[in-house]
Amino acid sequence: MKSSSSIWVAIALTGFFSCSNSQPTQTATSNLMTETTSDWVVLDRGTQCGIMAPKQVLAKSQAEFDNLWREAFEGMDMPPSKPSVDFSANWVIAVFLGEKNKGGFDLDIQAIAEAGGKTTVTVKATRPGPNCMSTMSIEYPYLLASMPRRSSDKVVFAFVEETKDCN
Numbered sequence: 001m002k003s004s005s006s007i008w009v010a011i012a013l014t015g016f017f018s019c020s021n022s023q024p025t026q027t028a029t030s031n032l033m034t035e036t037t038s039d040w041v042v043l044d045r046g047t048q049c050g051i052m053a054p055k056q057v058l059a060k061s062q063a064e065f066d067n068l069w070r071e072a073f074e075g076m077d078m079p080p081s082k083p084s085v086d087f088s089a090n091w092v093i094a095v096f097l098g099e100k101n102k103g104g105f106d107l108d109i110q111a112i113a114e115a116g117g118k119t120t121v122t123v124k125a126t127r128p129g130p131n132c133m134s135t136m137s138i139e140y141p142y143l144l145a146s147m148p149r150r151s152s153d154k155v156v157f158a159f160v161e162e163t164k165d166c167n
Contacts, residue, residue, distance in 0.1 A: 040112055040147040043083040043092065047103065047139040049073060054098040056121075056157040060091050060149075068094055072142065083144070090146040095123050095157065097142070103135035104128030107143040110160060118154040121147075125161050132166035 049072040059065040065085060072094075073079035085092055095107050104127065111122040123143070128134045 040093075040109055040145045042109070043085070043144040043146055044080050045107065045141075045143045046080060047105070047141050048076070049096065049140045049142045050075065051096040051140060051142065052099050053096075055094075055096040056123075057094040057096075058091060058153070058155045059094065060087070060153060062087050065092050068092070072096070083146075085146050089149060091149055093121055093145050093147060093155070093157075095121075095143045096140065097125060098140065100139045100141060101136075102128070103137055103139050104132055104164065105139065105141045107141055109143070109145055112147050114150060114152075117152050118156055119150050119152065120156050120158055122158045122160060125159055127161070127163055129163045129166050132164055 051072050057068055059068050062085070065087070069082055073082075093109075093112075097105055097107060106126040108124045108126070109121065110124050111120075113120050113122075
């Protein structure tokens with residue numbers, strides 16, 4: 001009996017330590033792009049929202065952000081708390097992965113850089129590898145972040161895809 005309880009403890013600890021840190025990145029800077037890079041703040045990220053297809057959005061005003069928030073979270077039983085954003089100094093960038101048939105997907109910003117009259121937001125999309133344990137539930141991963149306003153409102157999103165190795 002003692003050996004079976006030791007096995008269960010070992011399994012639980014293995015599962016606990018094999019999970020990645022799910023705490024959101026609060027602020028980050030990067031120099032992966034040329035010219036100017038900037039700070040951003042992750043406002044919210046999660047796996048449940050009402051946006052079913054992949055989508056990237058730049059919200060430059062409170063009204064645009066309110067519409068986006070409604071589209072993403074209206075009608076949910078337990079929506080996240082809506083963050084406050086000072087649109088006189090910031091914009092909101094939002095990335096939605098769309099419907100995924102299992103858990104383990106994640107989004108993170110790698111860089112925000114301004115060059116050639118446009119701002120490029122580089123997003124890392126991580127998917128679970130074939131040996132990763134994940135939930136068998138439908139998820140809708142998303143990431144919302146604020147960034148300082150720009151002189152040009154031309155924003156493009158570039159994606160880096162990564163498969164998590166769980167060997």
